[in-house]
Amino acid sequence: MRDVAVLGVGQTKFGELWDRSFREIGIEAGLQALVDAKLSSGDLGGLFLGNMASGSLIDQEHIAPLILDYAGLAGRHLPSVRVEGGGASGALAFHQGYLAVASGLYDYVVVGGAEKLTDVPDATAAQITSSAADHEWEVVFGATLPALWAIMARRHMHLYGTTREQLAAVAVQAHAMAAKNPNAHYRNRLTLEQVLDAGPVAEPLGLFDCAPLSDGAAAVVLGPLETAREHTDTPIKIAASQVACDTLALQHREDLTSLPSTAIAGQRAFARARRAPADVQVAELHDAYTVSALLALEDLGFVEKGASGPAFASGRFGPGGSPTVNPSGGLKAQGQPFGAVGVAQVAELVRQLRGEAKERQVAGATLGLAQNVGGTGATSVVTLLERVN
Amino acid sequence: MRDVAVLGVGQTKFGELWDRSFREIGIEAGLQALVDAKLSSGDLGGLFLGNMASGSLIDQEHIAPLILDYAGLAGRHLPSVRVEGGGASGALAFHQGYLAVASGLYDYVVVGGAEKLTDVPDATAAQITSSAADHEWEVVFGATLPALWAIMARRHMHLYGTTREQLAAVAVQAHAMAAKNPNAHYRNRLTLEQVLDAGPVAEPLGLFDCAPLSDGAAAVVLGPLETAREHTDTPIKIAASQVACDTLALQHREDLTSLPSTAIAGQRAFARARRAPADVQVAELHDAYTVSALLALEDLGFVEKGASGPAFASGRFGPGGSPTVNPSGGLKAQGQPFGAVGVAQVAELVRQLRGEAKERQVAGATLGLAQNVGGTGATSVVTLLERVN
Numbered sequence: 001m002r003d004v005a006v007l008g009v010g011q012t013k014f015g016e017l018w019d020r021s022f023r024e025i026g027i028e029a030g031l032q033a034l035v036d037a038k039l040s041s042g043d044l045g046g047l048f049l050g051n052m053a054s055g056s057l058i059d060q061e062h063i064a065p066l067i068l069d070y071a072g073l074a075g076r077h078l079p080s081v082r083v084e085g086g087g088a089s090g091a092l093a094f095h096q097g098y099l100a101v102a103s104g105l106y107d108y109v110v111v112g113g114a115e116k117l118t119d120v121p122d123a124t125a126a127q128i129t130s131s132a133a134d135h136e137w138e139v140v141f142g143a144t145l146p147a148l149w150a151i152m153a154r155r156h157m158h159l160y161g162t163t164r165e166q167l168a169a170v171a172v173q174a175h176a177m178a179a180k181n182p183n184a185h186y187r188n189r190l191t192l193e194q195v196l197d198a199g200p201v202a203e204p205l206g207l208f209d210c211a212p213l214s215d216g217a218a219a220v221v222l223g224p225l226e227t228a229r230e231h232t233d234t235p236i237k238i239a240a241s242q243v244a245c246d247t248l249a250l251q252h253r254e255d256l257t258s259l260p261s262t263a264i265a266g267q268r269a270f271a272r273a274r275r276a277p278a279d280v281q282v283a284e285l286h287d288a289y290t291v292s293a294l295l296a297l298e299d300l301g302f303v304e305k306g307a308s309g310p311a312f313a314s315g316r317f318g319p320g321g322s323p324t325v326n327p328s329g330g331l332k333a334q335g336q337p338f339g340a341v342g343v344a345q346v347a348e349l350v351r352q353l354r355g356e357a358k359e360r361q362v363a364g365a366t367l368g369l370a371q372n373v374g375g376t377g378a379t380s381v382v383t384l385l386e387r388v389n
Numbered sequence: 390m391r392d393v394a395v396l397g398v399g400q401t402k403f404g405e406l407w408d409r410s411f412r413e414i415g416i417e418a419g420l421q422a423l424v425d426a427k428l429s430s431g432d433l434g435g436l437f438l439g440n441m442a443s444g445s446l447i448d449q450e451h452i453a454p455l456i457l458d459y460a461g462l463a464g465r466h467l468p469s470v471r472v473e474g475g476g477a478s479g480a481l482a483f484h485q486g487y488l489a490v491a492s493g494l495y496d497y498v499v500v501g502g503a504e505k506l507t508d509v510p511d512a513t514a515a516q517i518t519s520s521a522a523d524h525e526w527e528v529v530f531g532a533t534l535p536a537l538w539a540i541m542a543r544r545h546m547h548l549y550g551t552t553r554e555q556l557a558a559v560a561v562q563a564h565a566m567a568a569k570n571p572n573a574h575y576r577n578r579l580t581l582e583q584v585l586d587a588g589p590v591a592e593p594l595g596l597f598d599c600a601p602l603s604d605g606a607a608a609v610v611l612g613p614l615e616t617a618r619e620h621t622d623t624p625i626k627i628a629a630s631q632v633a634c635d636t637l638a639l640q641h642r643e644d645l646t647s648l649p650s651t652a653i654a655g656q657r658a659f660a661r662a663r664r665a666p667a668d669v670q671v672a673e674l675h676d677a678y679t680v681s682a683l684l685a686l687e688d689l690g691f692v693e694k695g696a697s698g699p700a701f702a703s704g705r706f707g708p709g710g711s712p713t714v715n716p717s718g719g720l721k722a723q724g725q726p727f728g729a730v731g732v733a734q735v736a737e738l739v740r741q742l743r744g745e746a747k748e749r750q751v752a753g754a755t756l757g758l759a760q761n762v763g764g765t766g767a768t769s770v771v772t773l774l775e776r777v778n
Contacts, residue, residue: 001493021525046632052451055517056444060524062475065634065767069641077653079632080768081481084471086451092470096485103492104390128444135449136410243435243468245454252458264466378454379469 003225004101006236006385007108008037009347014216014335015185016118022058026067026114029217029340033110037221038231041072045106046079050093050113051339052086056128058116067112079106086132086374087288089113090218090342091241091381097222098241107223113343114217117336125213129338132375134249146210146289148250148376150202153291155256157204159306162294164204166309168195170290171208171332173318178329180359183344185214185335209290214335218344225388234354239273239367239384242266248378257306259377263299266371269382270301277301280384281365282352283323284345286373287330296371297325300382319362323369327352327360342372346383353387392614393490395625395774396497397426398736403605403724404574405507411447415456415503418606418729422499426610427620430461434495435468439482439502440728441475445517447505456501468495475521475763476677478502479607479731480630480770486611487630496612502732503606506725514602518727521764523638535599535678537639537765539591542680544645546593548695551683553593555698557584559679560597560721562707567718569748574603574724598679603724607733614777623743628662628756628773631655637767646695648766652688655760658771659690666690669773670754671741672712673734675762676719685760686714689771708751712758716741716749731761735772742776 010032012025026049034041049064060066064080083093090113097111117125130144138148156162172192178184190208198207228235244265247253253260270276277300285300287293294308302323303311311317317325328334328348331341349368351357370383399421401414415438423430438453449455453469472482479502486500506514519533527537545551561581567573579597587596617624633654636642642649659665666689674689676682683697691712692700700706706714717723717737720730738757740746759772 023525053444055442055520058524059528060520061442061473061517062521062637062763062767064474065763066523066637068634069636069638069767074634074636074641077633077635077650079484080474080634081485081632082473083485084450084473085453085469095468096470096472096488099485099488099492099494102494103488105488105491128450131444131448132451134455135447139448243470244466245457245463245469246466247458247463248451248455249458252463261466374451374454378451378458 001102002104004098004222004238005225005228006220006346006350007223007228007231008033008221009350010036011183011218011344011347012216013183014214014337017215018118022114022116023066023070025215025217026112027071029219030071030110030112033219033221039108039221043108044078044110046100046109048093048097048109048111049082050090050343051082051115052084052089053128053131057120085379087338088342088372088374088379088381089339091372091383092243094342094346094383095241095243095381098238101222101224109222110219111222111343112217112219113340115337115339116215117213118215137249146205147202149289149291150205152256153204156291159257162309164196165192166313167209167290168192169313170287170293171195174287174326174330174332177327177360178333181329181334184329184333185212186333205289211288211331211336214337216335216337216340218340218347220343220346235388236350236353237386237388239386240269241383242268242272243381246378248375250376257295259295259299259380261377261380262296262371262373265380265382266300269384273384275367275384279367280323280369281367282327282349282362283325283369284328284348285325285371287326287332288336293325300371324362327357327362342381345370345372349385353385390491391493393487393611393627394614394617395609395735395739396612396617396620397422397610398739399425400572400607400733400736401605402572403603403726406604407507411503411505412455412459414604414606415501416460418608419460419499419501422608422610428497428610432497433467433499435489435498437482437486437498437500438471439479439732440471440504441473441478442517442520446509474768476727477731477761477763477768477770478728480761480772481632483731483735483772484630484632484770487627490611490613498611499608500611500732501606501608502729504726504728505604506602507604526638535594536591538678538680539594541645541684542593545680548646551698553585554581555702556598556679557581558702559676559682560584563676563715563719563721566716566749567722570718570723573718573722574601575722594678600677600720600725603726605724605726605729607729607736609732609735624777625739625742626775626777628775629658630772631657631661632770635767639765646684648684648688648769650766650769651685651760651762654769654771655689658773662773664756664773668756669712669758670756671716671738671751672714672758673717673737674714674760676715676721677725689760713751716746716751731770734759734761738774742774
């Protein structure tokens with residue numbers, strides 16, 4: 001199996017992009033990534049696109065050839081494949097692109113992620129969000145994704161003494177990070193008081209504990225590591241890309257304070273890369289809800305079980321932390337266009353590992369981890385990226 | 390890149406399965422394929438699932454872990470990925486499973502395809518079908534998939550003298566074949582007169598020129614060719630799996646009587662396998678409409694451009710033909726559960742190449758071709774399967 005590298009990254013602004021269509025944002029991110037990889041479209045062998053719910057959101061399935069088409073590449077008849085796994089669609093598409101290059105059947109591919117969530121009313125978008133949960137066992141009984149994550153938060157508070165303030169600290173840090181990210185949906189800083197005073201969505205989670213519904217797209221170009229130096233002075237190797245799944249319904253799991261899919265994808269990724277959590281300097285975690293980031297820190301072995309709340313509130317995962325968590329602002333503040341999230345996480349890690357993250361640079365980062373989650377953890381994807389010197 | 394083989398196949402009956410849920414049929418096909426491959430679930434490394442529109446059809450995205458879950462495999466936390474490309478979703482999932490095993494990161498995987506089209510009213514299902522066409526350039530102006538294919542049929546009749554009767558011959562043969570297939574949606578024979586007398590859907594296409602909307606699932610197990618003899622006496626090698634895409638909207642193409650995506654995927658597949666159309670004894674073609682099969686025969690090089698109508702009507706692609714086309718009954722009569730179609734095509738070829746197709750066996754078949762199409766040809770996947778002696 002040959003080694004694969006990330007050669008280029010691109011990303012649109014995340015936010016309420018009412019004046020821009022799905023196809024426009026998909027193309028913008030892809031072209032940026034191609035230019036960044038010093039490739040022309042003639043070098044490309046295929047496109048893998050992460051998207052969760054275009055059928056419901058914009059009445060359009062079959063969107064992989066759509067993006068290829070509007071990027072002006074239909075005439076080359078490249079393979080173009082959409083991949084879906086709820087909120088983990090982006091990292092799953094990245095996994096497919098990785099397999100494509102690793103197999104040797106493809107050389108250079110674009111992995112894109114795109115979602116347009118604001119073309120429908122907020123209530124419709126929220127309903128579509130819940131289609132990543134189990135329709136027959138959860139959604140028809142009124143469960144929503146925020147409510148399911150709230151159950152996990154409440155249980156963590158009960159078992160480990162995690163406090164409302166510790167959850168809120170995740171949101172405060174996310175907004176402070178996003179203030180330095182020009183692509184972020186929200187660049188305003190939040191105080192702890194503002195997070196605590198916000199109206200409840202599903203107690204204990206308030207409005208500012210929940211990531212927004214955003215439009216946005218991101219893309220990366222992958223190619224064989226052996227020829228990566230033709231394109232960049234700082235090749236970023238994919239040290240691991242591992243997927244793990246679980247029951248779709250939260251109620252069918254043994255423990256409400258852990259995502260086994262994240263824990264196992266993480267273990268598989270560290271084993272494959274022959275690295276350990278302590279080796280990671282920068283991590284992009286799936287903080288769709290503040291509690292999500294705390295569970296991820298425990299499941300990935302960055303902190304002991306139950307200890308994430310006080311650790312996070314102490315600033316251990318802030319700037320200069322070990323690792324620094326979500327320098328992009330995460331889903332919470334950079335934004336949450338479902339299919340784009342996992343690809344944007346990779347793009348941010350690449351910027352960090354190249355030393356191109358400007359104001360939000362994590363000093364000396366050589367190993368980065370991304371964790372992308374679908375639903376309440378029926379799918380998790382863990383990616384390890386490594387700077388090759 | 391290591392060689393990959395198909396080790397097992399499974400399939401539910403196709404039809405109006407009102408008493409069975411999406412998850413039930415998905416699991417039935419998968420378990421059949423595992424048993425056929427003489428594998429236990431403990432041997433599996435992952436699941437790739439083709440499905441077009443579960444979000445709109447059953448309010449459920451994130452269905453790959455759903456199938457894993459209800460197959461009792463959630464506890465093993467296997468990777469499970471959904472792939473979508475309109476009506477080509479099944480063959481695209483097959484392509485991803487092929488890449489997964491070829492890369493060496495996965496050993497044994499299940500590729501499944503499933504769709505539940507009859508849980509919504511027919512008109513809703515028809516509307517969802519059209520989400521594989523270009524929403525902004527076709528669907529909002531009232532174009533439907535049958536209407537778009539009817540334009541292609543009309544143009545072929547105009548340029549090449551293809552007749553209404555020649556189109557109808559495709560439906561007659563499909564139903565005759567399906568009469569011998571216990572999994573088929575329709576097992577009744579049709580006469581030429583019945584096809585010609587049926588009400589119009591989009592002229593010149595009548596009701597019996599159009600494949601039905603079906604429920605159904607199919608699955609295959611893939612693994613490394615080098616260990617295939619541990620599982621079967623007749624390993625079926627994947628000689629090629631190639632994808633090609635095109636503009637999403639039909640109006641943006643130069644020629645209305647050809648699917649360039651099929652032609653190019655076919656050329657790529659034959660080149661990779663170092664074989665030619667004349668080497669193929671059995672073909673499963675995407676006859677969503679009668680005209681689709683005629684165009685495919687030309688695009689794949691089985692007959693000269695424009696000559697498919699008389700050739701088909703002469704019986705050249707019937708039993709004992711070169712190749713025999715759609716012994717399963719095709720989409721037209723075996724049925725059309727979108728995401729399952731491409732996987733069921735592979736399953737039928739495997740039965741044929743093993744010599745296990747009973748009444749509908751194509752004698753001495755050693756090389757089979759499957760062609761799976763999304764929309765009006767924005768995606769085509771061509772697969773070549775070869776019996777290894």
